[in-house]
Amino acid sequence: MAGSEASAAATPAAPDTVKILIAGGFGVGKTTMVGSVSEIVPLRTEEPLTMAGLGIDDLAGIERKKATTVALDFGRITINDRLVLYLFGTPGQQRFWFMWNDLAVGALGAVVLIDVRRPEASFAAVDFFERRGIPFVVGVNGFDGRHPYPPEEIRESLVLPEGVPVVLCDARERESSRDVLIALLDLLIAAAVGGTAGSQVIGGNPPTVPE
Numbered sequence: 001m002a003g004s005e006a007s008a009a010a011t012p013a014a015p016d017t018v019k020i021l022i023a024g025g026f027g028v029g030k031t032t033m034v035g036s037v038s039e040i041v042p043l044r045t046e047e048p049l050t051m052a053g054l055g056i057d058d059l060a061g062i063e064r065k066k067a068t069t070v071a072l073d074f075g076r077i078t079i080n081d082r083l084v085l086y087l088f089g090t091p092g093q094q095r096f097w098f099m100w101n102d103l104a105v106g107a108l109g110a111v112v113l114i115d116v117r118r119p120e121a122s123f124a125a126v127d128f129f130e131r132r133g134i135p136f137v138v139g140v141n142g143f144d145g146r147h148p149y150p151p152e153e154i155r156e157s158l159v160l161p162e163g164v165p166v167v168l169c170d171a172r173e174r175e176s177s178r179d180v181l182i183a184l185l186d187l188l189i190a191a192a193v194g195g196t197a198g199s200q201v202i203g204g205n206p207p208t209v210p211e
Contacts, residue, residue, distance in 0.1 A: 015084045019106050020184065022073070022089040023128070024113035025121025029141040029171035030089040031073050033113060037177040038075025038087065072103060077181070085181065090125075100128060109184050110136040113171065116149060119157060126158055135187050137165040139180040145170055163187075 022030045035042045073089030088103050104110075112125045129136040140147065140154055149157075151166040160166065165183045169176040 013082075015078070015080075015082050017084050017086055018108050018188075019086050019088065020181065021103060021107045021110040021134075022087055022113065023100070023110050023122075023125040023136075024090075025115070025118065025123075025125065028113040028115040028118070028122055029143075030113055033111070033139070033141075033171040033177045033180075034073040034075040034087050034089045036172055036174050037077055037181065039078060040076050043072075043074040072099070077178075079185070097124070104128075104132065104134065107134060109188050110134055111139050111180055111184060112136050113139045113141050114154065114158075116140055116142055116147065116154075119154070123158070126160070135184070135191055137167060137180060137184045137187060139167050139169045139171070139177075141169055141171045 022033055024030055031042075031044060035044075072091065073087075075087040075089075077085045077087065079085060088107070090100055090103055091097070110129050112122055112129065114122045126136075126138070138154070138158065138160065140149075140151070147168045151168060155164075155166050165187060167180045167183045169180050171177055
């Protein structure tokens with residue numbers, strides 16, 4: 001008996017896992033962020049854009065985009081021997097938004113990616129997490145490394161409360177994407193200490209198109 005107890009004590013505990021969503025509008029860089037920061041080869045459910053999407057998918061500003069996520073992206077990053085993040089990238093096109101409720105089940109927090117060229121594409125994602133009380137940070141993805149607007153100006157344009165961090169980033173770079181996730185972890189830790197963690201409401205209607 002003593003030997004088995006010693007063996008159990010010597011066995012390292014499995015790390016805690018945290019589910020994080022990477023959300024935002026169509027073509028804002030969600031798949032790119034998951035791929036840049038994941039320590040495993042990410043699972044992707046991309047399909048090529050076809051002529052059937054003409055008039056449905058707005059490619060203004062992202063004319064070079066050739067494929068889109070139709071279900072989810074999945075990646076993983078180990079923070080330390082006690083904490084592992086599971087990253088779930090959401091589909092951005094409106095016709096796939098019905099999946100967001102399912103993907104949000106069990107999520108402790110989210111990153112809402114904003115394309116500085118098209119911030120309106122991610123308004124619905126901000127609304128989705130605000131209405132459900134799921135903590136989130138805003139990652140401002142500067143395509144080609146450009147950030148023409150300071151964080152406070154972006155906060156004002158999105159009408160974000162002061163408690164939501166706004167982080168300038170480049171989704172193509174691992175370190176930059178990692179910094180956005182660290183900001184989210186800091187937010188979750190602060191919420192847990194303050195007694196507000198776990199207050200999210202899962203379910204309800206999918207995001208609506210902002211007027």
